[in-house]
Amino acid sequence: MSLPDDAHSEPTATAVATAAAVRAGTTTAATETKAALARIAERDPALGAFQVVRGDKALAEAAAVDARIAAGEHLPLAGVPIAIKDNIPVAGEPMREGSAAMSAEPRPADHEVVARLRAAGAVVVGLTRVPELCVFGTTDSVFGTTRNPHNPERTSGGSSGGSAAAVASGMVATAHAADGMGSIRIPAANCGLVGLKPGSGLVPADMGAHSWFGMSEHGPLAxxxxxxxxxxxxxxxxxxxxxxxxxxxxxxxxxATGIPTPLARLDPQWKAAAESAAETLRAAGHEVVELRIPYPSNPLPVLARWFAGAASDADHEGLDDRLLEPRVRAHVRAGRRLARVGALRPGPVDRARAKVEAATATVDVLLTPGLAQPGPPADEWHRRSWTANLRSNIGYAPYAALWNLLGWPAAVVPAGWHESAEVPLAVQLVAHPTRDGTAEALLLSISAQLEAAAPWQRTAARREATLG
Known part of the structure; x- marks a missing residue:
């Protein structure tokens, strides 16, 4: 399988530029939606980003946006084609969450985040693929495997891997994503994108039973x-x-380039990317100090919520365990056992929060590598064992989960190129939570400074890629 010769011939306009052009009348939502659907038809067969492409429904939605523009509405996302991660309801579409166990019946109403995006003038062109129940850091399931547009032999990450592949390939300029253990930032790091997980409470969460005990948040990939x-x-x-x-x-x-877990090893190129970004920020006038983050020596508070969050979601949807993938079935069963024995007590989380707050009290922003290793091969990980998936996920993407546990906002931005793996490099920025959006604004500001000082290639370059 290979990417089409012209799959990346023209960069997609940014969402900001598209919305401005639609508002100005130099293009229309219908025109932009037709173009996005054409790009999806051309590029997605090689990448597997989309679970559902909305076709005629999206065109009808675009026509309604054009009518709103003609009536004088000012729409922030006027006519911007977007994708929604297939883990929240989109009215009239099934929500499969990468699982054959989930109902194929259409959902009756939009999630609040989808409603807000549509109210702002965005056009939902499709739903993007996820691993089953959004559990793992690679995106593959019974529905197919999602590939990294920069190097289709490697994963796009997970669980928002479909959204990341759709954006990095230029099928859409931006997409909805969600992050419970790094599921925005891990795909962003794999695919050379900007991804931001807001702090707790800024964006309505409401995913599954309880948003993985409050660890999951909605955010953008762009x-x-x-x-x-x-x-x-x-x-x-x-x-x-x-x-x-x-x-x-x-x-x-x-x-902070320290390793969060003894199960991971930091690739020198990922470490160098973080150090280079730090030098860029130092040159811009910021003070940069080396810092040791006191990652919990006992991983159980994070792991228990990861396992039990998936178990709660399976029970919330009334899923038949027999229809789950073996790796997810094991994950769910472990979560139920941990919940029964009291592994979800708040005490360890409170102690971890106190240690991290004390260790980071003298800095405004933390800078870590985006990943420890390049993402693994785009393979049928859903057919492998639970332990193989755990080893792979923890080993390559250990830097994200702590900030879900604590509810701190965190962003990932591109930071170079991994020569041997032929994938982007990235760094993670983390800020103390504020709940009023000022922490997220700070992360965006620092990210913009890195973007201005060291611009990155917006979408995957045209490349020939032969897959086995």
Whole structure:
């Protein structure tokens, strides 16, 4: 299998530019939606990003947006084609969550985040693939395997891997994603995108039974900081977040390249990317200090919520365990056992939070590698054992989960190219939570400074890729 010769011949306009052009009348929502659907038809067969392509429904939606523009409405996302991760309801479409056990019946109403995006003028062109119940850091299931547009032999990450592949390939400029253990930031790091997980409470969560005990948040995947900010501003209902500006004064940045777990090994190129980003920020006038984050020595508080969150979602949907993939069935059963024995007590989380707050009290932003290793091969991980999936996920993507446990906002931005793996490099930025959006605004500001100082290629370059 190979990518089409012209799969990446023209870069997709940014969401900011598309919305401005639709509002100005130099293009229409219908025109932009037709173009997005054509790109999906051309590129998606080689990448497997989409679970559902909405076709005629999206065109009808675009016509309604054009009518709203003609009537004088000012729409922040006017006519912007977007994709929604297949883990929240979209009215009239099934929500499969990568699982044959989930109902194929259409959902009756939009999730609040989808409703906000549509109210802002976005056009939902499709739903993107996820691993079953959004559990793992690779996106493959009985429905297919999603590939990294930069190197289709490797994974796009997970669980928002479909959304990441759709954006990185230029099928759409921006997409909805969700993050319970790194599921926005891991695909962003794999695919060379901007991804932001907001802090707790900024965006309505309401996923599954209880959003994985409060660890899961909705956020954007985009090719530019400005597009990510625009999407976040709509999701959060905070228009001011769309206005990204450079930092008004220097901030103190803690460079933390320590390994969160003995099960992971930091690839030198990923470490060098973080150090290079730190130097860029130092050159911009910020103070950069080396920092040691006290990652919990006992991983059970994170793992228990990861396992039990999936179990709660399976029970919430009334799923038949026999229809689940073996790796997910094991994950769910472990979660139920841990919940029964009291592994979800808040005490360990409170102690971890206190240690991290004390260790990071003197810095404004934390800077870590985006991943420890390049993403694994785009393979049928859903056919492998639970332990093989755990080893792979923890070993390559250990930097994200702590910030879900604590509810801190975190962003990933591109930071170079991994020569041997032929995939992007990335760094993670983390801020102390504020609940009023100022922490997210700070992350966007620092991200914009990195983007200006070291611009990245917005979408995957045209390449020949032969897959076995």
């Amino acid at each position: 090719t530019t900081v400005a597009d990510a900010a625009l999407m976040l501003s709509v999701m959060a209902g905070r228009p001011e977040l769309a206005e990204v500006s450079m930092p008004e004064h220097p901030v103190r940045i803690g460079l």
